Amino acid sequence: MTGGGKIGxxxxxxxxxxxxxxxxxxxxxxxxxxxxxxxxxxxxxxGKFTFHGTVTAGTYAQGTAGPNCRTWSGTGDSKQIGAHGFTVVQGCDGGEPGRGVDYIEITIDDYQNSGYLTGGNIQLHRSTP
Incomplete structure (x- = not known):
């Protein structure tokens, strides 16, 4: 799964x-x-922060929201909030690019954010489980 975009x-x-x-x-x-x-x-x-995380533990698996969703976790770092664990709770490919189609839900320790993309695309590649 790859992607990028905006929510909110x-x-x-x-x-x-x-x-x-x-x-x-x-x-x-x-x-x-x-x-x-x-x-x-x-x-x-x-406030504002920038976070970079790398998968270091856990699994990459089908998410609970359906066959086109995936979940994974790891650890990362932010200059503003330090080192923390993260989980992509759901990354969902809802079809061809378009507003309000794909969905993301993440947690970075106590921070949580989720929503349908207001811009961008999440793509599930069929060559990866």
């Missing part, structure tokens, strides 16, 4: 790039919070 909108959105397979993978995640920390927000409570 307005002044609180995230952009990402990902690659996952049985032999490994990675995740680049940028939480954009132009207004800074926002205690009433579900995604900007800690």
């Amino acid at each position: 909108g307005g002044r609180e959105f995230a952009t990402f790039g990902l690659q996952g397979s049985p032999s490994g993978g990675n995740l680049e995640w940028v939480q954009h919070c132009p207004d800074g920390r926002n205690a009433s927000s579900t995604v900007c409570v800690s």
